[in-house]
Each structure stands twice: as structure tokens, then as C-alpha cells.
Amino acid sequence: MTDRDEVRAQYATEGNLLTRQSVWQPAEDGRDPTEIALAVVRASAPADILEIGCGTGAFAARIAQARPGAALLATDQSPRFVELTAARGVEARVADATELPFEDDAFDLVAAMWMLYHVPDLDRTLAEVRRVLRPGGRFLAVTNGDEHVADLRREGGDGPVVTQFSSQNGEDALRRHFDVVRREDVRPRAVFPDHAAAVAYLESSREDIAWDLPAFEGPRTYLGEGTVFVAS
Ligand SMILES: C[S@@+](CC[C@H](N)C(=O)[O-])C[C@H]1O[C@@H](n2cnc3c(N)ncnc32)[C@H](O)[C@@H]1O
Numbered sequence: 001m002t003d004r005d006e007v008r009a010q011y012a013t014e015g016n017l018l019t020r021q022s023v024w025q026p027a028e029d030g031r032d033p034t035e036i037a038l039a040v041v042r043a044s045a046p047a048d049i050l051e052i053g054c055g056t057g058a059f060a061a062r063i064a065q066a067r068p069g070a071a072l073l074a075t076d077q078s079p080r081f082v083e084l085t086a087a088r089g090v091e092a093r094v095a096d097a098t099e100l101p102f103e104d105d106a107f108d109l110v111a112a113m114w115m116l117y118h119v120p121d122l123d124r125t126l127a128e129v130r131r132v133l134r135p136g137g138r139f140l141a142v143t144n145g146d147e148h149v150a151d152l153r154r155e156g157g158d159g160p161v162v163t164q165f166s167s168q169n170g171e172d173a174l175r176r177h178f179d180v181v182r183r184e185d186v187r188p189r190a191v192f193p194d195h196a197a198a199v200a201y202l203e204s205s206r207e208d209i210a211w212d213l214p215a216f217e218g219p220r221t222y223l224g225e226g227t228v229f230v231a232s
Helices: 004-010 015-021 033-044 058-066 079-086 122-132 150-155 170-175 195-204
Strands: 048-052 071-076 092-094 107-113 133-144 181-186 189-192 220-223 226-231
Touching (some): 015 195, 033 133, 048 122, 058 107, 071 079, 107 122, 122 133, 122 170, 133 170, 150 220, 170 181, 170 226, 189 195
Parallel strands (some): 071 092
Antiparallel strands (some): 133 226, 189 220
């Protein structure tokens, strides 16, 4: 989904995002994309940090804990999400990632967690991130792959979601703007307590799809697919 109006409608309020986030558990081997991303922040020891597409501010709040001395600014296109992030005590403002209202070389770490698949112009956004990063700065970008809950989507009557910035194509996109790109791939687990929770997850994306997930009893687990990219 990259249409600005659809993205604005999806993230005008937090309900759908919280429904989706509530099901995620680490991979079977214990690895978790958010924890891997936080480890990158700790290891980089950045002084000036920008998050774009911060959502409700959960990751920004974790950064603030991990790097209490750093200057942290969280941004999102959604006024409601900026309000929720500020309520966590994080400095937050409305900003469009395709047109960052910051000077060149202003940050030494920029984070984009599960948001680059939504921007209307991916290359322009990546060029903006490159511009506001200092030489030697790091770009942390986390995203999903084509097989993300794809089995659930197939059983529900549709297929995988293929986006403009995924585990499959994200590295090539980053290499157009950055010299070095590292990646760590993870298969987190979506754990649904029951059939209704799985349907609620599918419906939360507000895609124009009449989901028809066959009934099942008890809990069920589906695999996600995610990648943590670090570009510099
Ligand atoms: C899937 S949510 C992820 C939110 C948060 N990063 C997280 O991991 O929970 C995508 C976020 O990107 C934001 N977003 C989408 N397009 C944007 C744009 N062009 N500029 C800034 N934020 C954008 C949405 O408002 C939403 O908060």
C-alpha cells in the first residue's frame, strides 16, 4: 500500500496497527527483529537519532531507554501517532519521509521500522535518508518478506503481499544509495489464540478482500518473514 490517502486512512488511528502487532513472538531460535534492531542502535552508539514512520512510538521509547544520553527525534505522517509517541516522553513531530524537514548531515542514525513499503516514492525517501545522515552514519531499516504470514493469507483466500521494499528487493534498493548493506533475516511467529483473532489480523489491513479463513479450533501459529538491514 503506497497510495497516500490509503496510508493516511490506515494509520489515522492505532487500532489496526495494535491488532497486528499483538500477535508477534520471536522466532523459534529466540531471535526477534526489534531486539536485533535495538542491538544495532546500542552498538552504533549514535548521538543524534531520527526515526521515520515511528507509529505509536514503541521503538522510539526503547531507543530512549537504550541511549538515554542521545538526542532522539521521532517522526510520522500521522498526527495521531505523533501524539501517542510524544505521550511516551519522546520528542515527536509530523513529517513526511519523502521530504524530511532537516538539514544535511544532521543525524548519525536513522531508523525506519516496517514503513518503507508504504512511502509513495522509495528512491526519493532513501535519498532523503542519505542526505540527513552524516558520513559514516547508519541507516537501520526493518521490513517484511513476501512469505510474511503468506500461509495464513493463502488459507484466507488470497496470496502473499509483494511490496516495493521487502526481504527480497530491499537490499538492491539500499545499494542504489548506500555503499555497504548488511542484513539479518528472521522468521518470527504470529501466534493466534483462536480463529477470530486470525480473522481480525487479516481484516486489520483493510485490504479490499473478502477473507474466508476456514474455521479452526484453539490456537494456531503462522510464520512471518522479516529482515533487519543496516546500510552505511
Ligand atoms: C506498519 S506502520 C509501522 C509503525 C512503526 N514503525 C512500528 O514498527 O510499529 C507504518 C508507519 O509508517 C508511517 N508512514 C507511512 N508513510 C509515511 C510517510 N510517507 N512519511 C512518514 N511516515 C509514514 C505510517 O503512518 C505508520 O506509522
